[in-house]
Amino acid sequence: MELNLLALCYLFGSISFIVGLKMLSNPASARKGNLFAAAGMTIAILGTIFLYQEHGMKLGNYGWIFGGLLLGSIVGTLMAKRVQMTSMPEMVSLFNGMGGACAALISIIEFRHLVKGNPNQAISAVGSFSGLDQTTLLIILLGLIIGAVSFAGSMIAWGKLNGKIKDFSFKGQHIANLLLFAITILMAADIVIARPEASPLFFYLIIFFSILYGVFFVLPIGGADMPVVISLLNSFTGVAAACGGFLYSNKVMLTGGILVGAAGTLLTILMCKAMNRSLKNVLIGSFGASASSAQVRAAMVGSYKEISLSDAAVVMGYANKVMIVPGYGLAVAQAQHVCHELEKTLEARGVEVKYAIHPVAGRMPGHMNVLLAEADVSYEKLLEMEIANEEFKSADVVLILGANDVVNPAAKSDPASPIYGMPILEVEEAKHVIVNKRSMKPGYAGIENQLFFQPKTSMLFGDAKKALQDLLAEIRNI
Amino acid sequence: MDQLLSWISAHQEMIYIVVLMIFVGIEVIGRVPSVLHTPLMSGANAIHGVVIIGAIIVMGKAEEGNIIALILGFLAVVLGTLNVVGGFVVTDRMLEMFKKKK
Numbered sequence: 001m002e003l004n005l006l007a008l009c010y011l012f013g014s015i016s017f018i019v020g021l022k023m024l025s026n027p028a029s030a031r032k033g034n035l036f037a038a039a040g041m042t043i044a045i046l047g048t049i050f051l052y053q054e055h056g057m058k059l060g061n062y063g064w065i066f067g068g069l070l071l072g073s074i075v076g077t078l079m080a081k082r083v084q085m086t087s088m089p090e091m092v093s094l095f096n097g098m099g100g101a102c103a104a105l106i107s108i109i110e111f112r113h114l115v116k117g118n119p120n121q122a123i124s125a126v127g128s129f130s131g132l133d134q135t136t137l138l139i140i141l142l143g144l145i146i147g148a149v150s151f152a153g154s155m156i157a158w159g160k161l162n163g164k165i166k167d168f169s170f171k172g173q174h175i176a177n178l179l180l181f182a183i184t185i186l187m188a189a190d191i192v193i194a195r196p197e198a199s200p201l202f203f204y205l206i207i208f209f210s211i212l213y214g215v216f217f218v219l220p221i222g223g224a225d226m227p228v229v230i231s232l233l234n235s236f237t238g239v240a241a242a243c244g245g246f247l248y249s250n251k252v253m254l255t256g257g258i259l260v261g262a263a264g265t266l267l268t269i270l271m272c273k274a275m276n277r278s279l280k281n282v283l284i285g286s287f288g289a290s291a292s293s294a295q296v297r298a299a300m301v302g303s304y305k306e307i308s309l310s311d312a313a314v315v316m317g318y319a320n321k322v323m324i325v326p327g328y329g330l331a332v333a334q335a336q337h338v339c340h341e342l343e344k345t346l347e348a349r350g351v352e353v354k355y356a357i358h359p360v361a362g363r364m365p366g367h368m369n370v371l372l373a374e375a376d377v378s379y380e381k382l383l384e385m386e387i388a389n390e391e392f393k394s395a396d397v398v399l400i401l402g403a404n405d406v407v408n409p410a411a412k413s414d415p416a417s418p419i420y421g422m423p424i425l426e427v428e429e430a431k432h433v434i435v436n437k438r439s440m441k442p443g444y445a446g447i448e449n450q451l452f453f454q455p456k457t458s459m460l461f462g463d464a465k466k467a468l469q470d471l472l473a474e475i476r477n478i
Numbered sequence: 479m480d481q482l483l484s485w486i487s488a489h490q491e492m493i494y495i496v497v498l499m500i501f502v503g504i505e506v507i508g509r510v511p512s513v514l515h516t517p518l519m520s521g522a523n524a525i526h527g528v529v530i531i532g533a534i535i536v537m538g539k540a541e542e543g544n545i546i547a548l549i550l551g552f553l554a555v556v557l558g559t560l561n562v563v564g565g566f567v568v569t570d571r572m573l574e575m576f577k578k579k580k
Contacts, residue, residue, distance in 0.1 A: 021525070049534055259525065266503070266507045
């Protein structure tokens with residue numbers, strides 16, 4: 001009876017994940033979808049605690065389990081509630097790492113259990129395992145490796161996004177990485193197939209190497225590519241969770257894990273497509289190398305011109321149509337609310353205002369949408385890239401707020417540029433371009449932007465929030 | 479060959495789930511507008527927190543005296559919970575903002 005009830009719990013959990021993800025794909029139902037998936041998860045967890053049994057034995061250690069759940073819930077809720085909208089990508093990466101670590105820990109405990117269960121022969125004696133046990137070992141090792149790589153990689157991605165860790169690479173790093181990976185896989189294969197005397201030692205070495213691999217895997221990847229990496233690691237953790245599902249013949253873990261694994265992989269590919277790069281290119285071709293040549297060339301381009309606040313206010317206040325291109329600078333300055341104010345003020349003057357959203361603006365796909373939605377900017381005003389590129393032609397002013405690489409014309413014109421081929425927002429189509437930046441420093445990809453040196457471009461230096469506030473005051477005055 | 483075949487037939491239920499879920503996952507994501515990519519990534523992140531169930535099982539099975547297993551299991555439960563709870567709460571916070579449309 002209880003096991004049947006548990007099966008029902010798991011069935012509901014699995015369905016809620018699928019339906020939840022589907023509802024998440026529509027703005028109107030997204031929030032309900034998330035809650036629905038959360039409800040399914042809660043039921044699956046409660047069912048496991050109270051109904052699960054193995055060989056007729058129910059689970060024990062309730063004190064530990066509830067203690068852990070309570071601690072995790074309190075800390076998790078606090079972290080999630082306190083985090084600023086701008087730091088969202090880091091947060092997702094951090095939580096993803098937690099999931100990976102959890103999967104790796106499960107594997108470690110299960111392996112210790114296997115070794116301990118048969119102290120004399122389990123690992124050393126070949127043939128003392130049935131075929132099924134070989135599968136178990138394989139799954140345990142797979143869960144461990146994927147989980148550990150995902151954990152270490154996510155931590156590095158987290159550190160990079162909040163600026164604690166800088167890009168780092170050395171000559172031959174890709175080869176070293178491949179070697180590290182090969183050794184890890186070979187040791188794992190050795191444990192599964194031959195089960196040498198030293199299996200436990202190998203096992204702990206595998207933990208170490210997997211973490212090391214995760215670190216080296218993410219370290220050299222440029223900051224601009226971090227969203228792609230987080231999405232990839234997200235799907236890794238999904239697969240690691242699915243390994244747990246295999247291990248315990250647990251359908252809800254398998255469903256949830258594979259679902260996320262597949263969806264995450266597709267999302268990763270979609271994101272790469274948005275940047276017109278292949279996944280291989282993101283993972284292997286790090287930016288640094290070719291950036292220097294582009295910088296040298298751009299340095300010769302010449303001078304840029306600044307625009308005063310009052311001039312900018314007049315240009316925008318008397319325009320027919322203004323397009324705003326938000327970027328990470330807007331997020332850092334927390335300027336989304338002022339930006340919305342500006343939009344309303346301009347509209348009150350009869351100026352048409354639209355936002356042009358590049359799919360990879362910010363640090364995550366959709367980052368800008370989330371940010372602007374926070375400031376109550378209506379959904380219909382956010383134009384996707386293709387539509388925005390049409391609209392630029394009829395725009396009088398384009399106001400670029402802390403965006404750089406996504407409007408860099410080098411992506412279209414300069415085959416030597418590291419971002420060559422990435423679709424960009426074609427802001428030069430507009431009559432006038434005003435760029436708000438803190439300084440002339442190159443953007444996240446570390447390359448110069450020729451747009452800033454073009455005759456129709458003028459620069460408005462300063463922190464996005466401060467600049468917008470001043471601009472707003474000026475516009476109200478005219 | 480025989481071994482492989484018998485392995486497949488022994489695990490066929492699992493293999494069915496894996497194959498079908500791959501298609502479902504791709505199908506579900508394929509229709510998402512890019513505006514929702516961040517919440518979606520976050521939501522998917524929360525869903526793979528289902529690994530917490532494995533942590534609970536491991537924790538519940540640990541013998542009283544096995545301190546290392548208890549500690550590692552406890553750690554796994556805490557981390558898994560962080561993933562689940564944090565993931566869902568963050569996603570909800572993001573989506574809360576989409577609700578207020580004019």
